[in-house]
Amino acid sequence: MxxxxxxxxxxxxxxxxxxxxxxxxxxxxxxxxxxxxxxxxxxxxxxxxxxxxxxxxxxxxxxxxxxxxxxxxxxxxxxxxxxxxxxxxxxxxxxxxxxxxxxxxxxxxxxxxxxxxxxxxxxxxxxxxxxxxxxxxxxxxxxxxxxxxxxFKDYKTTLQELTQARYGVTPTYKLIGSSGPDHKKEFEVAVLLNEETVATAKGRSKKAAQQEAAKIALQKLKAENE
CATH class of the missing domain: 1.10.1520.10 (Ribonuclease III domain)
Known part of the structure; x- marks a missing residue:
């Protein structure tokens, strides 16, 4: 021990x-x-x-x-x-x-x-x-x-501001699925621009999964613009 x-x-x-x-x-x-x-x-x-x-x-x-x-x-x-x-x-x-x-x-x-x-x-x-x-x-x-x-980093708000300024569109979020027992569910969410999936992510809640998906989408979009 x-x-x-x-x-x-x-x-x-x-x-x-x-x-x-x-x-x-x-x-x-x-x-x-x-x-x-x-x-x-x-x-x-x-x-x-x-x-x-x-x-x-x-x-x-x-x-x-x-x-x-x-x-x-x-x-x-x-x-x-x-x-x-x-x-x-x-x-x-x-x-x-x-x-x-x-x-x-x-x-x-x-x-x-x-x-x-x-x-x-x-x-x-x-x-x-x-x-x-x-x-x-x-x-x-x-x-x-x-x-x-x-x-607290509100990635969803930041992503919305960026996509509206750059593309004139607002991102949408789609629940792809969930897994795990009730007390410890994990949710998978996709963030879409013009109906196209930009990123997906998992989280312990739908909100957490959305924030993580928005974070990944932000990184991708910023990288594309560099």
Whole structure:
């Protein structure tokens, strides 16, 4: 359990139940009777609350819409992967050899899931206050500046402004499909210009998938104009 001890030192929290920690770090690909999906589900809800409360107190002048956008920019796969990387969580997760060969230890989805699961495990063991203490310290370190400009990039608005100026058209978004269990659905969306697909992307929500598709489309259109 030396690696787990090393991780706990990084985390700043010593688990009473080491099996709970191991479960939180176990990806479903690993041959084990347990994996971290249930803890991930719990951790996601806990983190949503803590980040929302943090932003509410930190930004007293922000309105509901701004707070929602800020929370959405942190409480997502990319945001949690950043926090997970700060803890070097990829070094400690239990994954299959196939995932190992597929660079699983650096995949944002695996890092994000493990991070959520670890926070869910801490919540079960010590409650909300301990998770809050760990998360707030991480947020202050990873996001030294918290405001709309620093965190939230509205790619859909930027893309619309660019396409209207350049082509006189507004992009449209089409849901291609969805997959995964209800608590962890993934949506695939296409962004179209004049009925032609410019880019596709996946996300944990339709809005997230649209933002990612818009981001990719922006990169393509800007590259074409260089």
């Amino acid at each position: 030396q690696n787990l001890q090393e991780f706990q030192d990084r985390l700043g929290y010593e688990f009473e139940n080491k099996e709970l920690l191991k479960e939180a770090l176990t990806h479903k690909s690993y041959k084990s009777p347990v994996n971290n999906e249930r803890l991930e589900f719990l951790g996601d809800a806990v983190l949503d609350l803590i980040v929302g409360e943090y932003l509410f107190k930190k930004l007293p002048k922000a309105n509901e819409g701004e707070l929602s956008k800020l929370r959405a920019s942190i409480v997502n796969e990319e945001g949690f992967a950043k926090l997970a990387q700060k803890l070097d969580i990829g070094k400690y997760i239990y994954i299959s050899q196939a995932e190992e060969n597929n660079h699983g230890r650096t995949k944002p989805s695996l890092l994000s899931n493990a991070f959520e699961a670890v926070m869910g495990a801490i919540y079960l063991e010590k409650g909300l206050e301990k998770v809050r203490e760990i998360i707030l310290a991480l947020l202050e370190e990873v996001y030294p500046k918290i405001d709309l400009n620093a965190l």
